[in-house]
Amino acid sequence: MNYRHHYHAGNYADVFKHALLRQLVAAMQRKEKGFLYLDTHAGRGGYDLSTTTMLPDGRERAPEWPAGIGRLWDAANLPASLAVYVAAVKEFNARRTGAGCELHYYPGSPWIVQAALRPQDRAALCELREDDAEALDIAFGREVRVKVHAMDGYVALKAMLPPPEKRALVLIDPPFESAAEFADIRMGLRDALQRFPSGVYAIWYPITERAKSDRFIAEIAASPFAPPTVCAELQIAGDSAEVRMKGCGLLVLNPPWRIDEEFRAVLPALVEKLQLDAGASARVSWPVPER
Numbered sequence: 269m270n271y272r273h274h275y276h277a278g279n280y281a282d283v284f285k286h287a288l289l290r291q292l293v294a295a296m297q298r299k300e301k302g303f304l305y306l307d308t309h310a311g312r313g314g315y316d317l318s319t320t321t322m323l324p325d326g327r328e329r330a331p332e333w334p335a336g337i338g339r340l341w342d343a344a345n346l347p348a349s350l351a352v353y354v355a356a357v358k359e360f361n362a363r364r365t366g367a368g369c370e371l372h373y374y375p376g377s378p379w380i381v382q383a384a385l386r387p388q389d390r391a392a393l394c395e396l397r398e399d400d401a402e403a404l405d406i407a408f409g410r411e412v413r414v415k416v417h418a419m420d421g422y423v424a425l426k427a428m429l430p431p432p433e434k435r436a437l438v439l440i441d442p443p444f445e446s447a448a449e450f451a452d453i454r455m456g457l458r459d460a461l462q463r464f465p466s467g468v469y470a471i472w473y474p475i476t477e478r479a480k481s482d483r484f485i486a487e488i489a490a491s492p493f494a495p496p497t498v499c500a501e502l503q504i505a506g507d508s509a510e511v512r513m514k515g516c517g518l519l520v521l522n523p524p525w526r527i528d529e530e531f532r533a534v535l536p537a538l539v540e541k542l543q544l545d546a547g548a549s550a551r552v553s554w555p556v557p558e559r
């Protein structure tokens with residue numbers, strides 16, 4: 269448990285994940301009936317971008333957010349749903365610093381979703397690190413529609429599904445510190461789909477080695493339990509670039525209707541704003557097509 273999301277808050281992967289997450293929430297809300305948002309790996313909910321961190325050799329670690337949200341902060345003419353996401357980040361920042369202030373605070377997935385919840389929706393936020401779970405409690409303790417659980421998110425997939433509402437959006441966003449994380453996700457999904465086959469499951473994953481993430485997607489798609497599944501990927505640099513994490517993806521099982529079109533509407537702008545070199549690209553595919 270060495271992973272601290274603080275180092276990465278607001279980077280290109282957060283921008284991609286949170287922009288698409290906001291689209292998923294809006295798609296869930298096309299129906300009047302409420303739903304459960306289950307965040308299995310919630311983090312601490314918000315991050316102070318002005319605090320610096322040190323590398324083992326004593327040098328200051330370069331922050332990642334300038335190449336992420338920093339590139340969208342003042343951008344004009346963004347696609348509508350990307351502008352909605354940037355406005356949500358600005359609102360979070362303004363609550364902590366005052367309206368119109370420079371970017372200092374970046375919201376995590378719990379806040380990105382909580383800010384959009386309707387009275388009939390609710391959220392369950394799971395975080396294994398006690399200090400981060402405490403921070404979530406402080407941030408959301410007074411929200412009646414939000415419950416914080418200091419627990420293993422994979423256990424929550426068994427304990428909290430199916431929800432009484434019979435509708436859920438589940439975000440699985442683990443730290444990928446361990447080589448077993450892809451296998452853990454597959455096991456967690458297998459249990460979750462057995463208990464609650466109609467849930468919408470969104471899984472964020474890094475693209476460090478293309479073969480690894482492609483194998484993960486192929487294995488999910490080959491499962492006898494696999495429902496229709498759409499995949500959106502953003503690569504910020506070409507395969508030969510020196511950067512370790514060249515891209516990331518979001519795999520969505522049981523995707524809301526036409527979410528693929530909505531993803532396609534924002535990905536070109538994300539490529540344009542977040543690219544590191546001319547090898548940047550994005551794609552939307554259907555590992556398991558709709559029937």
Ligand SMILES: C[S@@+](CC[C@H](N)C(=O)[O-])C[C@H]1O[C@@H](n2cnc3c(N)ncnc32)[C@H](O)[C@@H]1O
Nearest residue numbers: 273309310311376377395396397420421441443
């Ligand atoms: C990538 S971060 C989450 C970021 C957050 N979803 C967001 O978008 O703002 C992963 C988090 O999972 C937590 N974590 C690690 N293993 C966990 C587990 N088995 N169950 C729940 N949380 C876990 C880590 O402490 C870390 O805060």
